[in-house]
Amino acid sequence: MRTAGRHFLQIPGPSTVPDRILRAIDMPTMDHRGPAFADVGRRALDGMKSIFKTEAHVMIYPSSGTGAWEAALVNALSPGDKVLMFETGHFASLWNALATRIGLNPEFIEGDWRSGADAERIEERLRADGAHEIKAVCVVHNETSTGSVTPVVEVRKAIDAAGHPSLLMVDTISSLASIDYRHDEWGVDVTVGGSQKGLMLPPGLAFNAVSGKAMAASKSAGLQRSYWSWEEMVGPNEKGYFPYTPATNMLYGLNEAVDMLHEEGLDNVFARHTRHGAAARSAVRAWGLEVLCNRQGHESGVLTAVKMPEGHSADGFRATTLRHFDLSLGNGLSKVADKVFRIGHLGDFNDLTLMATLSGVEMGLAKAGVPHRSGGAQTAMAYLLDTPPATLAAE
Amino acid sequence: MRTAGRHFLQIPGPSTVPDRILRAIDMPTMDHRGPAFADVGRRALDGMKSIFKTEAHVMIYPSSGTGAWEAALVNALSPGDKVLMFETGHFASLWNALATRIGLNPEFIEGDWRSGADAERIEERLRADGAHEIKAVCVVHNETSTGSVTPVVEVRKAIDAAGHPSLLMVDTISSLASIDYRHDEWGVDVTVGGSQKGLMLPPGLAFNAVSGKAMAASKSAGLQRSYWSWEEMVGPNEKGYFPYTPATNMLYGLNEAVDMLHEEGLDNVFARHTRHGAAARSAVRAWGLEVLCNRQGHESGVLTAVKMPEGHSADGFRATTLRHFDLSLGNGLSKVADKVFRIGHLGDFNDLTLMATLSGVEMGLAKAGVPHRSGGAQTAMAYLLDTPPATLAAE
Amino acid sequence: MRTAGRHFLQIPGPSTVPDRILRAIDMPTMDHRGPAFADVGRRALDGMKSIFKTEAHVMIYPSSGTGAWEAALVNALSPGDKVLMFETGHFASLWNALATRIGLNPEFIEGDWRSGADAERIEERLRADGAHEIKAVCVVHNETSTGSVTPVVEVRKAIDAAGHPSLLMVDTISSLASIDYRHDEWGVDVTVGGSQKGLMLPPGLAFNAVSGKAMAASKSAGLQRSYWSWEEMVGPNEKGYFPYTPATNMLYGLNEAVDMLHEEGLDNVFARHTRHGAAARSAVRAWGLEVLCNRQGHESGVLTAVKMPEGHSADGFRATTLRHFDLSLGNGLSKVADKVFRIGHLGDFNDLTLMATLSGVEMGLAKAGVPHRSGGAQTAMAYLLDTPPATLAAE
């Protein structure tokens, strides 16, 4: 039987793709070696610089974000290199596993999945590395599995305070274009991004923003690479082209997405996510449930992970919201599987979509027999009313 | 500045067009006289019969619903003919004015805009018409300006009880495919429909379903007609063609829409609208506001018109919901201008979209300083939970 | 079995709709009474003025072109009025029949379907009408059934030379935005247009451009009208709105179409059609076939109607081109049914699409066993090479 009405895809990515972007993708594929393509390619490359806030090179890969993780490591590092990673959650763990798989020697600072990376512990570890064996510090900006944000500025300061020459690599797959981020100003060497979250595109593109220092490191980096090679990209990119066939139609969409983000204004985009995150947490607390992220200042505006009351299945609850309210929520991953559900409030998102989502969660909790107090949605409404966006506050 | 997220178009039509339908329309226009078109045309004509629940002829016009009103009258009636209409609201009044404009002599039974047509008063008037001067009784099934439904079955019974030979004409522009309707079983002679409400299409198509009795009447009907002529349509329609260029791409969409309605099941579609209407009214009452329709059994599942508290501007309130929450609500029309706002809950619509809408209304009332009790959205949630759709009740 | 590749829709309209326009239509329907719509409506109304080349009012109807024919007559004329029409072909005959059907008294100057209207014969007839009984002269600019063009300027001169006060009405359904046309400069009173030809849209919109004189005439015009009423339109149009629900998504497409036409430049558009018409005729002559239009200067750049050799079925031939080459050609209508086929070369069209079309015709002639000389496509290529578009001639 057909389900009426629009599906609510409130997982923490892929996010809902706006019509303008889907329609931009839905245009004839063009000759990626012809003269007209140069403009498409240049717009995409320049556009992504404006999103990463960098003057450095941005690589655009036809791949998922996982590929861009790999690209960051294989270009800048050599077999056996030590890299320092921080266990913020599932995705940090996957990146750590990937590093091992390709022949690196990652050291994983243990975490409890309830906050972003701890800059102090990173600094401490780097200070202990007098021999500078650690070649890269890798952190996840917004840990999609937990809804916790790593303060990248503090990590940068930690490295500097330790006087350590390590590269800094940051995964912004689920934060880019949703949470304030500044590749150059914050001194990041490699930033990893993906298309299907804040950029509001379908999955299929991934990015590396690469500092001069990282680019220099790649000259002597020994890991095997070809598809991901920065070096191969740079030349053709100069004129707006790519060394192999790019995902042409996705680039059309990317250019539309960047236009849309600038039409709204990046600062407005960031403020919007922050506000929706706060509203979502106010609802969770009103329900008497617990937000997974328990470190103040690390809470995410992209998603809110919610702990399920003991003895109740988060996945059972998610199946209920899907079946009864056509609402897709994110599942708990690995360590928190079935113990957590995640509410995505990112990308092309607004107040009423948040209210629809929170209403669906609240009704789902009731339908699934999960102990809670009603009124969470009502609380979020009050928050939204009390905290209007700056762009509307004047009225 | 770009507004993020999806616009909520909760006027009582045009309703939100589902992606499947927009994509079906977004295909190359074909030769409307070529052999492949016959299948498109036949599917559209047969499909609309299944929606009107008729074996009689359905006319499909490239026009708005206003055109189909005119078509109904000019095909079946002659200059100076008396027609009996009932003032259920703005749209009944417009149809009445149209009848006058084209040379008919309409008699308008006065109404207070708070209920559907009163079958008893119609019967009374017909009994008084011993000379059978009244040639047609015209009622609006769902009065889009007020959210009141005329019980067509009772009107039919009234005509029969009066032993009157009048034609029965029903405007279903905003009820078709949302509220139960049966052209043949209910003995309607001409049903008027449009594409942009329950059929979930953009505006641009309008319909007449025409009984044998109406078709016979048209043979001697003297009003001037050409574009709207049923007679011209019937021949080409037999093989799936049209006497003039049809709105080809809209027909693609229509065929998709009819498929979607049958996939869901018409009875499920009707029940869905009924349930959402009840939920919306529960919210309005919880806010302490008044639903315009005050006759039990006449309340609409398509829209809910809400009376604004004295001294407050409905249009000012609507401007607030649009500006702050990207929510379009329907305005009060003519007699109730600025005194009423209308919440559309029709077409491709579901529980969470209703919750988004009601949350937007509740926040808008607060933002605009309209006196109300909060908790309407919360009340609607309770209603939805207590009254699951039959298709899901089994769980 | 699926047929591979793109269908060639080379009937003289509907023409192929460009992707940009289909994608523009494929966007969410909006509130046609909300503030954002005003811009859409104003752009459409102003845009159409730039296409008709008029400062006067343009009406946009959700309807096919047939509706706009009716609109022109019912707004400006009274029952029994005499109108002078010219039998240029099937569509002039249909308009004539329509005039009769709605109660006018048309006089039809006989023609042989092989040229546009003859201004001299019109002048002669008007001079004989000393009593000024003729209220309107109606001509078809581009007769879609024959591929002949009426020189509107000459018709205007004829009316003036006869000192006759008649209105001048021109059907530009298949010429607008393909053949040079100037509503104001040429002193036309009502111009009738449609969406699905030179405007490159799907069918579903039709137009009237209305001079001040025609608007004045409408004040006292007695024919019954409502949907088509100019008077009802003018008020709402002033602010970009419409008296009844407009075909919103088609208006999105219309605005895109007008942009595209101006991006190319109207004069370039006209020159392109002229050049393709000449190339098509060169092919027809090389095949040893006869172009239906036999009056020099009246040949159309929109379509070329070709006479079938005696004893051969044009419709059989068209079935062959459709089955074997996925090419839709236009059929002969009424008087020339099965004796003529029509090649459309209008709208979003270019040299290679013409070559595909002519190649399909040439192969179809061979496949269907129609006597002809091969080499028509080759001849057209030579023509195209010898006559480059002005925009490229510089190279």
Add this chain to the structure above:
Amino acid sequence: MRTAGRHFLQIPGPSTVPDRILRAIDMPTMDHRGPAFADVGRRALDGMKSIFKTEAHVMIYPSSGTGAWEAALVNALSPGDKVLMFETGHFASLWNALATRIGLNPEFIEGDWRSGADAERIEERLRADGAHEIKAVCVVHNETSTGSVTPVVEVRKAIDAAGHPSLLMVDTISSLASIDYRHDEWGVDVTVGGSQKGLMLPPGLAFNAVSGKAMAASKSAGLQRSYWSWEEMVGPNEKGYFPYTPATNMLYGLNEAVDMLHEEGLDNVFARHTRHGAAARSAVRAWGLEVLCNRQGHESGVLTAVKMPEGHSADGFRATTLRHFDLSLGNGLSKVADKVFRIGHLGDFNDLTLMATLSGVEMGLAKAGVPHRSGGAQTAMAYLLDTPPATLAAE
């Protein structure tokens, strides 16, 4: 200035994407971990098996074809492994360079770029490899830079005749779904494919079909891999899921493409390409130009590479066809840069599109002053007429 009409993208891929596929892609992205996705994923995986004609596993990567080249090698081989490649043209050379870059030891049998791989020379080389140092033989099925086809069956026979245990890897990026191919029957171990040619999709997906033997080899293969790892794919694929975010919307398109190919019938698809290749070559010869592929039986149905007369620039000529006729042709690559142009006749393609293309080439030759005889397009028409597709031959 806007160019009117449809662009003719007649490069040898990306090919023109049909509307049905673009519209299928243009749908909301869904939860790739939700229950509804399993059907999308399974259909894609099973569908690709039907295209590769294999019961073995097919990997679907979000990547360009270049990535799938890398995937084939890194999964099955170890650092320093010897692989035997054949220089059929530019793409074979790129694959060879890639092998070197990732640490393999490729041996490149020299070729003249005018035929497919020579099975005899491969057999000879394998016979000389008594120590079985060669771990894989890699050939390009359809060399996109030259329009020559390697007879894969003969290569298989050569390996068998030499009694050599080497793996057989075949690049079908530009042949898959255009030229007959049978992964299982032909005993291929790894087949590499891409989305943007015969599959009629935009670029962005790439494929490996992997035999049991290759899968077994991967267990001990030592090259570094993560994103491309077959092992990671197999588990999630079993239920229709992927180890990392798939390119969801591209999978919608892939499923539509596979349906379309089967609706036409793969054998009809292959015959269509063969026939168009022959027609294109007949045109080239009639122009007095030389087809680059000079080995009978190796000519491609996907593209035709044409040698430019001495002293004339192929790229200048291509610029002319683009500027004057909106026709994109493929350029000569590396060794044959500026000496060759390539006509793509693959994917969603038909007789009239071929005629448009050949007409554009013929006019371009004239416009660019390239010595040639006219009449090539005419010759191709004769070929098409004399050689109707089997599906239409009955008439």
